[in-house]
Amino acid sequence: MANKFYITTAIAYTSRKPHVGNTYEIVLTDAIARYRRLKGDDVYFLTGTDEHGQKIEDIAKEQGIHPKEYVDKIAGEIRGIWDLMNSSYDQFIRTTDEQHEKVVKKIFKKLYDQGDIYKGEYEGWYCVPCESFFTETQLVDGKCPDCGREVKKTTEEAYFFKMSKYQDRLMKHIEDHPDFIVPESRKKEMVNNFLKPGLQDLCVSRTSFTWGIPVDFDPKHVVYVWIDALSNYITALGYDPDGSSELFKKYWPADIHVIGKDILRFHTIYWPIMLMALDVELPKQIFGHPWMLFGKDKMSKSTGNVIYADDLANLFSVDATRYYMLSEMPYGQDGAITYETVIARFNSDLANTLGNLVNRTIAMSNKYFEGEVSNPNVTEPVDSELIECCRETVASFIKQMDDLRLADTLDTIMDLARRSNKYIDETAPWTLAKDEANHDRLRTVLFHLIESIRYIGVMLSPFMPETAEKIFAQLNCNVITLESLSDFGNNGITKVGEAAPLFNRIDEAKKMEEINAMNEKYKQAAAVKAEEKVEGVQIGIEDFQKVSLTVAQILECAKVPKSDKLYQLILDDGNGKRQVVSGIAKWYSDSDLIGKKVIIVANLKPVKLRGVESNGMILAADCPNDDVKVIFVDDTIPAGSKIR
The missing domain is CATH 1.10.730.10 (Isoleucyl-tRNA Synthetase; Domain 1)
Structure with missing residues (x-):
């Protein structure tokens, strides 16, 4: 009889299209699942999407649509990428699934009825992207300790889960099961940084937004992410406090939860304690994999250093993308791409x-x-x-x-x-x-x-x-x-087929041209989207005062290598020379520009465009018929003059 093997990914949050760092997890888990099938195990492979929360409610509101319409779109994109990458999952769960929502309500009520959940009031700092509360001492430079973003002071009525009640029991389980959390470094981090200092009770409901599963007996509250999202691993199999399915009885406990190291605390502390409170067996192992970085930086859509798996698959093939992801990620350290x-x-x-x-x-x-x-x-x-x-x-x-x-x-x-x-x-x-x-x-x-x-x-x-x-x-x-x-040699092969190349060698220069053209299109689309978002938004005088507009004179002008649109300009900004890269080469020759005075945004963060650093931006007007006009100023205005 085959051994059962239940493996899961963390469910992907439906706020944005997943980048290659997010996609690594599904490919990693798929390779483990395929290996287990190769061994002859009876594998059940679960993945899916986490679809509730304030962040999604805010995005949907910005777009003028219902949150369900928004998550339907993003969940479809995520599933499409998972399918593109040949992930062989057995089930794709969504936390907006009717059965999941029904069972989550029961789980919350059961924990409340047995005294593990109580009503109180929360006062502290909240990070919307991470959906996490923090105390004053947990903040780093006044910002979220996990993602570094701004947090906001929050006071609201909430239900809390008694985490400390189960702390000693969880510590003993970790001690008795040395492979419960792997790698070893992740286990030490959880024990030393969270369990030993002592656990605070966990906020498990919210009243400041409505996009979530309502608490049956107190409808102004919605079930917060921890109970909602984490429960997917058992609701997907048919767990129910009133009587679970045969599928649940067959495959639970999970053999491996595969998760990113950034959500380790939720899976190795919150989740096991919830299961203890429900009197459900704990998963056998939680594997906290490292991150895939862009060069040396964490991949982030907000910083623009994002690579998408579908782009890689189109450029190099699905299998080449899978190979790179899995070969470049060490067991316990971050990989790079x-x-x-x-x-x-x-x-x-x-x-x-x-x-x-x-x-x-x-x-x-x-x-x-x-x-x-x-x-x-x-x-x-x-x-x-x-x-x-x-x-x-x-x-x-x-x-x-x-x-x-x-x-x-x-x-x-x-x-x-x-x-x-x-x-x-x-x-x-x-x-x-x-x-x-x-x-x-x-x-x-x-x-x-x-x-x-x-x-x-x-x-x-x-x-x-x-x-x-x-x-x-x-x-x-x-x-x-x-x-x-x-048994070497017992292969049954009597005649081979025709030879055909598996992978044709890539010309790096040509491929990088293709990649640069693709990225240029993304930048243009992002710029248009940003402009559309900004148009019609009112700002205060304090916002305008943050922008330093300065008159500068163009001293030198040269084309940026491998670009038809970019000029590398050397300017006199009144304090010395400054280099700015500007996409105006299509509309101006160097003789049109040298000696002219322009307005620049002088306090823009430096960026690299095609490998050339740009320290500012020249003001220009978008005109009809794909025309652009640089805003030149009166030659009598001295370089360095401030525009107010």
Whole structure:
């Protein structure tokens, strides 16, 4: 009988389209789920969306639509990206699902009736994006300690959950189950920073907004995110305080909750305590994965350093995107992504190492033996080395995947591909082919290569399912189970298919041109959207006074490399020289600009455009028929004069 295996992602918040850092989690969880199926486990894989809260209510209000209309749209986008990335989930739950809302109301009432929830009043600081309350001492420089954004003072009636009642019981559970929170560093963080100092009671309802699940017995309150969102892991399976489904009885407790390290506290403290209060068994393990950074910075839509998974898939393919995400994220440390590193990894690992191995082997089999495969078993010591490498790789693969070290696993698989390429160099099939007396040896060499590729394909299948299918199609192979890798050579392959490149090498310069053009379109669309948002908004004199408008004279003008629109301008702003990048090259020549005086926004934060730093912005007018007019000023006005 197969072992049951229940795995979940955190449910994605429906405030915005998810970027590649958010998408990493679904790809990571999918690879674990696929591996478990490969092992023969009975897997249930849950993902979904978190759809209530003040942030969503505020966004919907801005757009003039009902919150449900807004979350329907974003949940559809999220599910579309999850599907695009080939995630093999069994259920996609939404916290606006009728059954979920019904059971959450029951859970809240049960906890209230048994005295674990009580009514009180909250006074403190609230961060809308994080949906979290903080005390004065928890703030960092007066801002949210989690995201660094502004917080607002809040006082409101609320229901509270008695967290401290279960604190000692949770501490004992963590001590008795050393793998309950992984990696170890995450466990230490939770114990030392939150449990040992003592838990405060948790606010579990709100009255300052209405977009949420109403508290049945006190309708002016809505159930706050902790009970609402976290309960999805059991409501999805049919948990009900009045009697749970067979699906729940079969799959609960969860074997692994896969979550980001930023929501570790909620899953390792709040969630287990809620389950204890409900008298429900705790999940077996909570894996707090690291972040995927843009270069060295946390990816954030507000800072504009965002890469989207669907863009990567369009640029490089779905499997190449999955491969990069999973190979670049260490077990316990943050990973990084830039377009340049994606291209480098694509060319080195996928095109050169893996693609070249498969293409060469299949092509030689067709060239020398019309695709026919056999093993006359004419061996040399180098064959034993390759076979042993295959067996050792399988053992490492299983150990590393069981330990959730997916990046290490991919390194191990690629090492086998490199060893197989080396085997080609060592055996030199093209030389063996020249002498018919060596043809049995050549058949043996190609048989061993085909078998090593089968091993690679099977082990790659959780990570790159489409690529694995292409490999098996070229091998004409149906023996693709993990169990089959215990017997080297028993592959049932008698004739390979046609060779076809898995990954074509990328020209970095051309690909970066394509990427820059794509990003330019995004910037233009964002600028239009920002203008639309600003138009009609009234501001006070204090807002206008924050903008420093200064007269400056253009001294030099040159095109920014690799751009048709941008000028690099050197200005005299009355205090010295200043460099500004401006997108006016389409409408002005350098002779139109040099010597002219313009108005600049002098206190704009520096930004880099096409790698050139810009320290300000020139004022210009959008005119009909795609025309732009720079606002030149009277030549008698001195550089450095302030515009008021």
